[in-house]
Amino acid sequence: MIPDVPLWAAVPATLLLIIGGLLTLVGSIGLLRLPNFFMRIHSVSMGNTLGVGSVLIASMLMASAVAGRPIIHELLITLFVVFSAPITAIVLMQAAIRRTKPRK
Numbered sequence: 001m002i003p004d005v006p007l008w009a010a011v012p013a014t015l016l017l018i019i020g021g022l023l024t025l026v027g028s029i030g031l032l033r034l035p036n037f038f039m040r041i042h043s044v045s046m047g048n049t050l051g052v053g054s055v056l057i058a059s060m061l062m063a064s065a066v067a068g069r070p071i072i073h074e075l076l077i078t079l080f081v082v083f084s085a086p087i088t089a090i091v092l093m094q095a096a097i098r099r100t101k102p103r104k
Contacts, residue, residue, distance in 0.1 A: 009065030013058040020054030023047050037096050045089035052081050 027047020034040045060074040
C-alpha cells in the first residue's frame with residue numbers, strides 16, 4: 001500500500017531530489033573532466049556532499065510527512081556526511097601535496 005503524501009511535502013522533496021541529483025552529477029562530471037587531482041577532489045567533495053545532503057533532507061521531509069511526526073534519523077547521516085567529507089578531502093590533499101613535493 002502506497003501512503004498518501006501531502007502536496008506541501010511532495011513538492012519540496014521533489015525539488016530537493018532534482019537539485020541533489022544535479023549537484024551529484026556535476027561533482028561526478030568534474031571528477032572525470034578536470035585535469036589534476038587537486039581540481040578533481042574539490043569538485044567531488046563540494047558537489048557530492050551538497051547533493052547527498054539535499055537527498056537526505058528530502059528523505060527526512062518525506063518520512064516526516066508520511067509518519068505524521070518529525071523524523072530526524074537522516075539528520076544524523078547528514079551530519080556525518082557534512083563533517084566527514086571535507087575532513088577526508090583535506091587529508092587526501094595533504095597526502096597529495098607531500099607526495100608531489102620534490103625531495104631534498
